[in-house]
Amino acid sequence: MTLRTILAASSAALALTGMAQAAEHGPFKIGITQNNVGVDSYQTTYEQAFIAAAEENDMVESVVLDAGGDVARQIAQVEDLIQQDVDAIIIWPTNGEAVIPAVRKAHQADIPVIVTNSNIAEQGFDFVASFSGPDNITQGARSAEIMCDKFKDMGIEAEARVVQISGQPGYTTAIERAKGFEDRLPEVCPDVTLVETQPGDWNREKSQQVMEAFLVKYDDIDGVYAGDDNMGVGALNAAKAAGREDIIFVGATNFSVGYEAMEAGDYWGSIYQSPVDDAEAALQTAIDVLNGEDVPFLNYFDTPKITQDNMSEFTKPVF
Template sequence: MRRLLISAAAIGLFALPAVAEDYGVLMKTLSNPFWGAMELGVREGAAAVGVNVFVQAVESDQAAEPQLNACNAMLEQPMDAFITAAINSTILLPCLKRANEMGIPVVDLDGNLDHAIAAEAGVEIAFSIGSDNQAAGAQGAEWLVSRLGADATGPVLVIEGLAGNITGQKRATGFAERLQELAPGLEIVASLPGDWDRGKAANITNDILTANPDLVAIFCANDGMALGAVETVFAAGLQDQVTVIGVDGNSDAVKSIMEGRLDASVAQLPYLVGKQAVEMAQMVKAGETVEKFVFVPTLVLTKDVLDAGTEPMLAFVK
């Protein structure tokens, strides 16, 4: 009697389950609600597309050298893609070059890397994803002018991010350039680095208010610094005179806006950035073509917008 030999693969028996890919995700710090929301998006995006993620972060968004050390340590474990939010545009480049040499595609999370500088260092970036930071700054200026009027005059303070950080630079530049276009009578009397630090922003605000008691507005490159500025403005009893705008739209900012303290925040929708970063990294791994720069929309949050609750993008404010 002849035996009929049929392979297990032919009839689908004993098929091994597909092995899920592993993505490394290196963020700045999870102590900031902005990055907490982005981590949530990363994890939910990973669950949606069926990949594993292991997330690392450092103590603060000023800890550049510790972040480089964390980056190198992460490469000691196998990964199929590396999603990184660099503290500045150069600190991670040696590590990311090593990742490329290992055949690992690199994703720039939140647009913290300069593609030209990276290329000079031998780093290929699969794509950058985040908000258009310059446009976000400009959006803050547009909202301020809509509130104060194109004929408004008076001194304005800009509190930048960490010196050398491309994200903060673009937000501050976008705000300053658009403000000059729309309301040249609103003069920026100081533009100073607050290093993403709430306490430092509060101190800067105090110093500038002392020198410019007629200050009419403060634009901060993130919400943490904006909340520090708000504390100083309220302590001085100038909340009806000084309009304060932040950027990020994090949970602390939303609470402050609802309490009638912070006037506005240009929401960067970090949850959506994190979720789409993982989804698009999988597209890269599958050989699909993605744009080199992917911009997630921004939204100006005010008490009126939050009270109305009708804006569809509010679903992504976490």
């Protein structure tokens, strides 16, 4: 049996479970365990949007939990939601592999699981009804295209050197955005060199320290790719402090600080992603699964390129 067949069969079974629950219970009780609300403004805004969307829907009762970045806590939260006999569980994984046993338990309890924002590892796919979120590999690829296009405009695509600041190690979003960038960059700019990658852990201060070390280690840096704008602005701050104004900065997930840095002409481009869209899509995906609707396993929402050239077409992020 192929992976696609397994996923289709799993999704169909979960959909039938959802219809039975709807008939028996009426309003859906949907639990969510989030990754780490306090780590950045994206996750904070996501939580606020999720709560607002649930409160506005008379057919939803929500249980909103936050793992605080702790895998063990998130596993315990999933087990608690199972004990509460919720109709569906939404999980924003703290770690794409470590949470699989907990997701399996929910599946075995006939509770459909929707993974949001950052997917779990592939070996857990047959325990999941749907993934709702961005295509992070595509985001990384689009960031590579933004950087390559800028290098070509500058006429340095044959010699440019790039460093990368990735997200938290082991975190699926970080892995996928790095992979998308690393795979796409040599396809569009084969002579550009990615000289080193270090994690910034989604943290601006740590990313600034990583960039400070890069600037000491390498005299020639033409571009920086960061897994999100929070880290990218940290790197930008380090470059400014060192008087290095000749570096092209490209990120992903356009934070308000990234948008402002683009307005100031200091930061070239990013990928536009809304935490409000992210949260509302996750809740709607859970509702659709419980209603027995045909939901794609990979339920992506679009995340377009944003640069200094087209940023006027986009509203400044609120996070």
